[in-house]
Amino acid sequence: MRLSRSSSRNRFRQYLKQRKQRAAQERVHEHVDERAEAKRAKRAKRSFVGLFGAFISLLTGFRGVVAMSLVTLSVSVLLGLLIPYATKIAIDYIITDSPGPTGLPDFVGEFSAERSDRMRLIWMLGGAMVTVAGASVIIGMWGRWQCTRITKRVQVSLRRRVFEHASRLPLHRIYQLKSGGVSSILREDAGGVGDLIFSLIYNPWRAISQLIGTLFILLLIDWRLVVGAILMIPVIWFSHKTWITKIRPLYRDIRTRRQGIDAMSAEAFSGMRVVRAFNRRHAEAARFTSEGHLLARQELYTWWWARGVEIIWMMLIPMASVAVLIYGGGAVIDGVLTIGDLMAFSAYLLALLGPLEALVASATNVQNNLAALDRVLDLLAEEREFEDTTPTMTIDPTLVNGRIAIEGMTYAYPTQTKKHDATDTGEHAEDRRGEPVLSDINLEIEPGETIALVGASGAGKTTLCNLIARFDDPTQGRITIDGIDLRDIPIEQYRALLGIVEQDVFLFDGTVRDNIGYAKRNASEADIIAAAKAANAHGFITDLDLGYDTRIGERGVRLSGGQKQRLAIARAILADPRILILDEATSALDTESERLIQHSLAGLMRGRTSFVIAHRLSTIRHADRIVVIEDGRVREVGTHDELLEHDGRYAELLKMQLEGEDTEEARAHAK
Ligand SMILES: Nc1ncnc2c1ncn2[C@@H]1O[C@H](COP(=O)(O)OP(=O)(O)OP(=O)(O)O)[C@@H](O)[C@H]1O
Numbered sequence: 001m002r003l004s005r006s007s008s009r010n011r012f013r014q015y016l017k018q019r020k021q022r023a024a025q026e027r028v029h030e031h032v033d034e035r036a037e038a039k040r041a042k043r044a045k046r047s048f049v050g051l052f053g054a055f056i057s058l059l060t061g062f063r064g065v066v067a068m069s070l071v072t073l074s075v076s077v078l079l080g081l082l083i084p085y086a087t088k089i090a091i092d093y094i095i096t097d098s099p100g101p102t103g104l105p106d107f108v109g110e111f112s113a114e115r116s117d118r119m120r121l122i123w124m125l126g127g128a129m130v131t132v133a134g135a136s137v138i139i140g141m142w143g144r145w146q147c148t149r150i151t152k153r154v155q156v157s158l159r160r161r162v163f164e165h166a167s168r169l170p171l172h173r174i175y176q177l178k179s180g181g182v183s184s185i186l187r188e189d190a191g192g193v194g195d196l197i198f199s200l201i202y203n204p205w206r207a208i209s210q211l212i213g214t215l216f217i218l219l220l221i222d223w224r225l226v227v228g229a230i231l232m233i234p235v236i237w238f239s240h241k242t243w244i245t246k247i248r249p250l251y252r253d254i255r256t257r258r259q260g261i262d263a264m265s266a267e268a269f270s271g272m273r274v275v276r277a278f279n280r281r282h283a284e285a286a287r288f289t290s291e292g293h294l295l296a297r298q299e300l301y302t303w304w305w306a307r308g309v310e311i312i313w314m315m316l317i318p319m320a321s322v323a324v325l326i327y328g329g330g331a332v333i334d335g336v337l338t339i340g341d342l343m344a345f346s347a348y349l350l351a352l353l354g355p356l357e358a359l360v361a362s363a364t365n366v367q368n369n370l371a372a373l374d375r376v377l378d379l380l381a382e383e384r385e386f387e388d389t390t391p392t393m394t395i396d397p398t399l400v401n402g403r404i405a406i407e408g409m410t411y412a413y414p415t416q417t418k419k420h421d422a423t424d425t426g427e428h429a430e431d432r433r434g435e436p437v438l439s440d441i442n443l444e445i446e447p448g449e450t451i452a453l454v455g456a457s458g459a460g461k462t463t464l465c466n467l468i469a470r471f472d473d474p475t476q477g478r479i480t481i482d483g484i485d486l487r488d489i490p491i492e493q494y495r496a497l498l499g500i501v502e503q504d505v506f507l508f509d510g511t512v513r514d515n516i517g518y519a520k521r522n523a524s525e526a527d528i529i530a531a532a533k534a535a536n537a538h539g540f541i542t543d544l545d546l547g548y549d550t551r552i553g554e555r556g557v558r559l560s561g562g563q564k565q566r567l568a569i570a571r572a573i574l575a576d577p578r579i580l581i582l583d584e585a586t587s588a589l590d591t592e593s594e595r596l597i598q599h600s601l602a603g604l605m606r607g608r609t610s611f612v613i614a615h616r617l618s619t620i621r622h623a624d625r626i627v628v629i630e631d632g633r634v635r636e637v638g639t640h641d642e643l644l645e646h647d648g649r650y651a652e653l654l655k656m657q658l659e660g661e662d663t664e665e666a667r668a669h670a671k
Pocket residue numbers: 413414437455456457458459460461462463464503
């Protein structure tokens with residue numbers, strides 16, 4: 001543990017250094033007018049006003065209610081301010097026989113003659129104070145309740161927006177963010193944005209109402225004292241400007257770090273089997289702890305920045321009270337002010353400084369929440385997948401033939417560019433591409449044809465299928481369906497044509513029925529069972545304890561690799577797609593099950609344009625055409641027989657595989 005602690009200290013030092021550099025860089029970049037740079041800078045440094053505007057636009061639909069609750073808040077605050085004034089009335093006009101009730105109604109003077117009458121007056125005044133206080137509380141509570149409700153509604157609607165946006169980001173960005181990272185933004189940051197209603201609107205408004213109301217009442221008592229109070233406003237402004245704005249980037253960094261930690265721990269737990277298998281539990285825990293230490297250091301560092309302002313204020317209030325006591329006490333001795341005035345003034349001074357202090361104290365909170373908003377806006381500003389293409393056509397799924405043409409296609413995966421802080425997943429990598437994984441692919445696939453893709457591991461088969469499924473667009477060239485560029489078709493429409501069984505089968509945490517039915521909304525029980533039967537899965541499903549109601553995935557039973565594949569095949573069968581992609585769909589099955597499924601898969605592929613990837617070449621021998629891919633290029637195309645005759649790469653692969661099987665068999669015999 002000592003090791004991890006010292007390393008977190010070093011990393012923290014590094015972080016501080018980077019922060020300084022970044023600040024310096026930003027200062028330099030302010031004068032560089034490159035477009036990309038400006039765009040990035042804008043994202044990195046949103047002004048307070050910009051953030052405030054963005055937040056107000058988030059409140060669309062709630063603005064009426066917010067305005068209403070601010071009105072009630074003002075009323076409640078003003079009512080509350082009457083109470084100290086009542087004390088002044090009690091002291092000056094009822095309890096003491098001081099200067100006399102100038103401007104008071106006559107009956108008050110008549111009452112105040114007798115002691116018993118004075119008691120009655122105090123009682124009446126007390127009753128009025130309680131009533132006013134009660135009204136103030138009730139009215140105030142109503143507004144506060146409304147704002148609380150809106151906070152929750154904003155959180156819910158923002159989380160929905162972030163979720164929707166994040167689910168439409170390009171896939172490589174999603175991998176970069178990691179599942180834990182996305183959920184961190186959804187939970188922490190979107191939640192923090194909701195709190196802005198209080199920290200940015202409600203609380204400041206209360207402070208302002210109280211400020212204005214108090215200043216007004218103070219004016220009635222003694223204007224000179226008011227001038228003194230107003231002089232304090234520049235102090236607030238100054239402390240705000242210099243101190244508080246420094247804090248937001250710190251909070252931003254903390255949130256980014258927390259997102260990284262969330263992503264990391266989510267990953268460690270989803271890969272717990274590997275963690276245990278390689279005995280890396282301690283290493284993972286140490287990594288987690290070290291990140292935690294680093295986060296704690298950042299938080300403690302920020303704590304001091306946050307307290308700086310508060311310390312000034314904590315000193316300011318007693319000093320102001322003393323000033324009032326000295327000045328006002330002198331005035332009372334000279335007979336210029338009454339004791340009631342002095343008391344009221346002290347009470348109002350607290351009423352004046354109290355909200356200001358609360359504002360300053362919550363200013364750090366505001367910065368924290370603004371940092372959250374900043375990050376959420378960053379995510380929402382990221383380009384969605386295929387945002388640069390605009391669909392110009394719509395297609396009718398029932399009329400699609402399924403002729404697919406790949407024309408001069410080259411593809412390279414996006415690569416990550418390193419930024420100043422590797423853990424800062426909040427900043428997104430620029431869209432750079434690496435080496436082409438596929439080069440100059442030309443293929444014409446007839447409607448209903450079955451194409452087998454063959455090639456060594458890493459040749460680019462999955463990548464080619466991903467492009468046909470349009471998980472990304474080609475970097476050069478194009479793919480068309482029935483002569484229409486995929487980029488011209490709305491993505492949802494195109495995906496509705498697809499059925500995919502991926503190499504890494506993914507099943508959701510739900511029942512068997514849910515997982516098969518995922519392909520088709522409102523699938524009937526009969527449909528699901530038929531699909532399961534076609535995928536040769538019905539048998540093992542009915543053997544499960546709860547049959548189709550058995551939970552699988554995170555919180556249920558674990559299935560074998562072959563069972564998962566069969567569920568995935570059933571899912572694809574249920575989708576009833578025009579275009580079918582089977583990427584190693586039967587690789588985990590034994591020969592027996594595979595033969596059974598092959599039969600139904602052959603039925604399934606009939607009349608659909610299909611792409612099949614299989615390392616076991618025996619399974620694809622009946623494909624209409626076989627495409628051999630090597631190093632991202634098409635090496636050979638033809639039927640099984642043609643390619644055998646050609647005696648090229650395919651024949652070679654086939655020979656090697658047959659030999660392998662032979663020797664395996666021989667070995668088995670020898671035992
Ligand atoms: N998300 C990705 N980002 C960057 N490179 C990738 C990504 N996925 C795959 N690659 C690279 O692209 C190349 C082709 O990968 P692909 O998955 O298409 O191979 P494959 O032919 O399907 O192999 P296998 O038979 O092992 O499944 C590989 O070199 C791989 O490293």
